[in-house]
Amino acid sequence: MKSTISIDVEAPAELVFALARDIERWPRLLPHYVAVHPLEWRSDGSLVARMVARRDLLPVLGLGLPVAWRSRTWAEAEELRLRFVHQGGATNGMDVTWHIEPTGTGCRVSIEHDFRPRIPGWAAFIERLFTRPIAGRTLATFKSIAEAIHAPAAAEPTVTDGLSDASR
Secondary structure, three states: OEEEEEEEEOOOHHHHHHHHHOHHHHHHHOOOEEEEEEEEEOOOOOEEEEEEEEEEEEHHHOEEEEEEEEEEEEEEHHHOEEEEEEOOHHHOOOEEEEEEEEEOOEEEEEEEEEOOOOOOOHHHHHHHHHHHHHHHHHHHHHHHHHHHHHOOHHHOOOEEOOEEHHHO
16 A cells, blocks of 8 residues: 655755654654664664654543554655665554655655555555554644744844834
8 A cells, every 4th residue: 555645845855854864853853753762773874763653542631642663764865855664563564755855935745655564454554543643743743843944034023122023
């Protein structure tokens, strides 16, 4: 099963790529990521890491289900792509590719999941209950961060005669 989730970001593709490629920082940047534990740096530059995210169940009450997986990940900087291949567990073999493509107003970030488990219906179950909600929240958070960093300086209030432009 192949699925793609995308978001438009009003910030440069290179900025989004720089934020997203550093997966060890994800728990500090993404509130739904609990941990990223590096397990092995490989000679090809890839990293095998154990990742733990929280899938919200009742966000109003702050209740979520921890979801953990192990993934080999690497960045393809020239193409502005991130790659993840899940190893073991319920999502063994899932191939994930982030495509970050420049647009006229910033970039479009797409996360493509290719998952072909042996059990019929398993991919759709994982996609609906875990992959899409977690990936969607990840994209939305990176969008907010990148746009806040890239916000034009003109949008910030200035102080003149003790009053900011926003209060006039």
